[in-house]
Amino acid sequence: MSTTTINARDFSTSLARGLRVITAFDRDNDEMTLSEVARRADMTRAAARRYLLTLCELGYVTGDGKYFRLTPRVLELGFAFLTSMHIWERAQPFMERLTEQVNESCSISVLEGSDIVYVARVPTKRIMSVALGIGTRLPAFCTSMGRVLLADLRPSELDQFFNDGDFKPLTPHTLTDPALLREKVSEARRDGYAMVDQELEIGLRSIAVPIRNQAGRVLAAMNVSGHASRITAEEMQQRYLSPLLYAAEGIRMALA
Amino acid sequence: MSTTTINARDFSTSLARGLRVITAFDRDNDEMTLSEVARRADMTRAAARRYLLTLCELGYVTGDGKYFRLTPRVLELGFAFLTSMHIWERAQPFMERLTEQVNESCSISVLEGSDIVYVARVPTKRIMSVALGIGTRLPAFCTSMGRVLLADLRPSELDQFFNDGDFKPLTPHTLTDPALLREKVSEARRDGYAMVDQELEIGLRSIAVPIRNQAGRVLAAMNVSGHASRITAEEMQQRYLSPLLYAAEGIRMALA
DNA sequence: AACTATTGTGCGTTATACGCACATTAAGTC
DNA sequence: GACTTAATGTGCGTATAACGCACAATAGTT
DSSP, rough: OOOOOOOGGGOOOHHHHHHHHHHOOBBBBBBEHHHHHHHTTTTTTTHHHHHHHHHHHHHHHEEEEEEEOOOOOGGHHHHHHHHGGGGGGGGHHHHHHHHHHHHHHEEEEEEETTEEEEEEEEEESSSSGGGGGGGGGEEEETTTHHHHHHTEEEOOHHHHHHOOOOOOOOOOSSSOOHHHHHHHHHHHHHHHHEEEEESSSSEEEEEEEEEEESSSSSSEEEEEEETTTTTOHHHHHHHHHHHHHHHHHHHHHHHH | OOOOOOOOOGHHHHHHHHHHHHHHBBBBBBBEEEEHHHHTTTHHHHHHHHHHHHHHHTSEEEEEEEEEEEOOHHHHHHHHHHHHTGGGGGGHHHHHHHHHHOSSEEEEEEEEETEEEEEEEEEEEESSGGGGGTTTTSSSTTSSSHHHHHTTOOHHHHHHHHHHHOOOSSSSOOOOHHOOOOOOHHHHHHHEEEEEESSTTEEEEEEEEEEEEEEEEEEEEEEEEEEETTTHHHHHHHHHHHHHHHHHHHHHHOOO
16 A cells, blocks of 8 residues: 655646546535535536536537436446446356345455445345445445455555554544554454444444455455344354355365 | 547546546556556556555555566446446346246346346356346347347437447347347347347357336346257247246346 | 626636656566 | 567656636526
């Protein structure tokens, strides 16, 4: 996670600002006026206008004379990444079988910076879900998959994670003390799994295991999550850990 | 689909070129050297290098000293669009029920330019599939969903579609004669559904209906697709059309 | 009609991004 | 090790891309 700032003359401010215009759009601002885009992207109206017109020309944005909105074409910007993760297609049958077996949702994620990013997901029938899951980012420090992924970092990488860390509590249960978090990561390393109990969200329990490659290196983490009202932490460990490990092993062999 | 070229001084070439670097990555080129990126993005090595370094700095690309690859963060560029399409979450239960009922895959797409773009998908258990479906683009002229969407265009819009059209056959069954295609679109308008039989892919049959809003305007199309060896075109129309229409009506009411 | 907010746009100026050319490094072959 | 080929790193002079301002035009509200 080394971040060395590049030579200023190698940095393209126009590209960076243009991408800021794209990311100014979000779930709550899926359509905006020119002035709103300029405010959210933190640039002058004229600059925002040029970038919006450029994105319209390229087909990534559309406008009706007053409001601008993103088009499906912007998916192509992330699509190259998504399709490059095609190896997770092979995990799908194992995840489906696991979901049927434990009757809970199942996800796979990778570590990126201080977050985990979902790369595959099979929801249980009870929870409505679309491909929204893919690309979702959650903080690594208070998720079961995050702790499993942190457990595989080298000591220097883990040190940097904790140095950069900004551990804000998301629920009254969220652990934020770096020493306690380090201990949890060590436990995950020792036990080969991690469980998180209502630290990310009240009512949410999840248990995760690593997915390794043939060399034993951790590629991703896979979890099963459920509602605290339906299963105790102890029950989750007793009933879900074995099928999780079994599915992870199947995925390991499938990826070989 | 009017494409008026904007004033050259309003067009940001740096943003456009930077985006070309991102889209240079694809399924077959998920990691590339600097020179490969420059070739695929059609720019000098020095320019490609500056954009790659900029994208690294922003976290969208990572490099190991030789190869560059996209990071999950690029999903955030398209994610704003994806989350803005959150209304399709409500379609999910109807699609799942339909998939269970007819034992085939089900998708929803919207029209963009001359393509359809998948916005929701529920695959049947037999076909391995992840969220890859979302964002997939297919030509509108030879897909059942495409013809249903074309059927709702205004005459001037439809004229432009055919004027811009480049209808290449994908299989020996693909219709490419604009007059025949117009007739198929008219049939879709008249019948309220369209069926395509092995025009996109040998062995693939699909039937689609429109999803309308309360005002009757077509928002999207939904299809069910199956293999030609398992079901005849006539059987598909007789067995799948009613449940498709029923599911589309349910989605219409759910979106209200 | 008056006022406020927003958008469109020409243009002089600034600084961003360009590509070249040379040095360095890496990889492959003999 | 020597040689060749390919790829990469980078400084820098130059051109022009992009900047923001300021004013006109439009839209919405009262």
